[in-house]
Amino acid sequence: MGFNVAIDGPAGAGKSTIAKELAKELGYIYVDTGAMYRAIALYLLRNGVKAEENDRISALCKEANVTIQYADGKQIVLLNGEDVNPYIRTEEVGSMASSSSTNPDVRKQLLGLQRELAASNDVIMDGRDIGTNILPNAQAKIYLTASIEVRAKRRFDELKAKGVDCDYEEIKKEIAIRDERDMNREIAPLKQAEDAVLLDTSNMSIDEVKEAMIKIVKEKQ
Ligand code: DC
Numbered sequence: 001m002g003f004n005v006a007i008d009g010p011a012g013a014g015k016s017t018i019a020k021e022l023a024k025e026l027g028y029i030y031v032d033t034g035a036m037y038r039a040i041a042l043y044l045l046r047n048g049v050k051a052e053e054n055d056r057i058s059a060l061c062k063e064a065n066v067t068i069q070y071a072d073g074k075q076i077v078l079l080n081g082e083d084v085n086p087y088i089r090t091e092e093v094g095s096m097a098s099s100s101s102t103n104p105d106v107r108k109q110l111l112g113l114q115r116e117l118a119a120s121n122d123v124i125m126d127g128r129d130i131g132t133n134i135l136p137n138a139q140a141k142i143y144l145t146a147s148i149e150v151r152a153k154r155r156f157d158e159l160k161a162k163g164v165d166c167d168y169e170e171i172k173k174e175i176a177i178r179d180e181r182d183m184n185r186e187i188a189p190l191k192q193a194e195d196a197v198l199l200d201t202s203n204m205s206i207d208e209v210k211e212a213m214i215k216i217v218k219e220k221q
Contacts, residue, residue: 002122003028005217006131009144010190011094011178012151014201015126018144018209023124024073025210026217031068031117032075033127033134034097036110038088039079040064041096051099058105066110068117091174098178101128102185128182131193140220141196142213150202151175 005028007019016032023030043064049056069076076083087093100106114134117123127134131141146154152172159166182190192198197216201209 001119001137003221004118004122004135004138004140005124006135006138006141006193006196007124007126007144007213008128008131008141008190008192008196009126010151010182011098011175012155013144013146014154014206014209015144018206018213019124019126021206021210022213022217025214026122026124028122028124029070029117030073030075031114031123031125033110033114033125033130035075035077035085035088036066036068036113037097037101037106038093039066039077039084040106040109041093041100042084042088043079044100045093045096051096054103057100057103061100061103061106061109064109066113068113095174095178098181102181102187104187107187128190129188131196132191133188136193140217141193142216143192143196143198144209145198145200146202147200148172148175148179 007015009015016034019032020030040061044057044060047060049060065080067078069078076085077088078084111134114125118125118135118138125135131138131143149172152168152175155171155175156166156168159171199209199212204212
């Protein structure tokens, strides 16, 4: 088994931004499991599936073969061989990913890939159930969170910077819906693993969070 760092937390907590930088600094592979769920969600949307059509989701997800590759340290998600990175970051795909990831067949499909990556590499893996379910024996576990107001504001600023027209209250509402679904689903809900270190980043800069995380990982190495 490689050295495994598990990072979990709610949408917009800054997991991917920081995990990516941390991976570069430590020379580890960064595995963004949310992107895998997004790739399956994209496949479902392309096939006209609705979030509540559970039986169709169970059947169709089996046709969505998700693999990943790395180019210059960047994770590329392949859906049946197609690079889908440019299409998976929309709110529509994120929301479908949150809904379809409650389906046990979808989760089963990605579990093997995630565990294999962690078995053969030093990884920083982020998601919702990494410390609790995918890598219960990870050497370092961090639960990254921030208040809903701060998370909504970060997302709002990010979109504004990209020139996207958006509304703070609307974003906050969407994040609350996502939190509720991710934390209360039956299978592998988002929660802090007992042995995870809690980091509330509401009042921390990216550099401060990164520093705190490096310290946690170094202590376990
Ligand atoms: O981290 P993200 O926003 O890209 O994740 C999109 C959705 O995928 C998230 O709302 C829930 C689901 N997900 C999951 O169920 N388990 C994971 N390990 C990662 C993501």
